[in-house]
Amino acid sequence: MAAASSNPTPPALVCPKCQTSMPASAAFCPGCGHAMKQIPPADRALAALAYLTLVPAAVLLFLPAYRHRAFVRFHAWQSVLLWGAFGLVTIVSLLLSNVTAAMAFLLFGILTALAMFFLWVVLSLKAWQGELFELPFLGMLADRLR
Ligand SMILES: [Zn+2]
Structure with missing residues (x-):
């Protein structure tokens, strides 16, 4: 959340577990495999x-x-x-x-x-x-x- 607010162009989705950025269409985090649908x-x-x-x-x-x-x-x-x-x-x-x-x-x-x-x-x-x-x-x- 802090990373998203300090970033001038925040990504569409940020993993809540590892803070990895990904497109909004991503169903799972590319960094840790966390389910992004929740x-x-x-x-x-x-x-x-x-x-x-x-x-x-x-x-x-x-x-x-x-x-x-x-x-x-x-x-x-x-x-x-x-x-x-x-x-x-x-x-x-x-x-x-x-x-x-x-x-x-x-x-x-x-x-x-x-x-x-x-x-x-x-x-x-x-x-x-x-x-x-x-x-x-x-x-x-x-x-x-x-
Ligand atoms: Zn992740």
């Missing part, structure tokens, strides 16, 4: 890392070193698709909730305006009729302020 720990780690949001998955897909690592690319793509779907669902739900919130605010605004108009009518009438009509809390405050 997934190297580095690839498994990278595949797991690919699920940490879109960023590592996208980086893995764009790195030329991982072009032929089908296992890593599969998980990177799956992560991209999963996060893409999650992002889509999030955006849609955000849009829907914004519409709901906007409608709620509109309704709240209308109700508040109606209530304010109603209160204005009632309070004006009461005052005109000479009554000391106290609103809860606000009337108490006004009583202290006068």
Whole structure:
């Protein structure tokens, strides 16, 4: 893994046992005969890392070193698709909730305006009729302020 990261042009496959480089199509390590069909720990780690949001998955897909690592690319793509779907669902739900919130605010605004108009009518009438009509809390405050 350290050799792969320090090498400017890393080989497609590196034997996890003896670090021998080989083409991606190699089924067995030419150095030690290690079966290359099993997934190297580095690839498994990278595949797991690919699920940490879109960023590592996208980086893995764009790195030329991982072009032929089908296992890593599969998980990177799956992560991209999963996060893409999650992002889509999030955006849609955000849009829907914004519409709901906007409608709620509109309704709240209308109700508040109606209530304010109603209160204005009632309070004006009461005052005109000479009554000391106290609103809860606000009337108490006004009583202290006068
Ligand atoms: Zn080997």
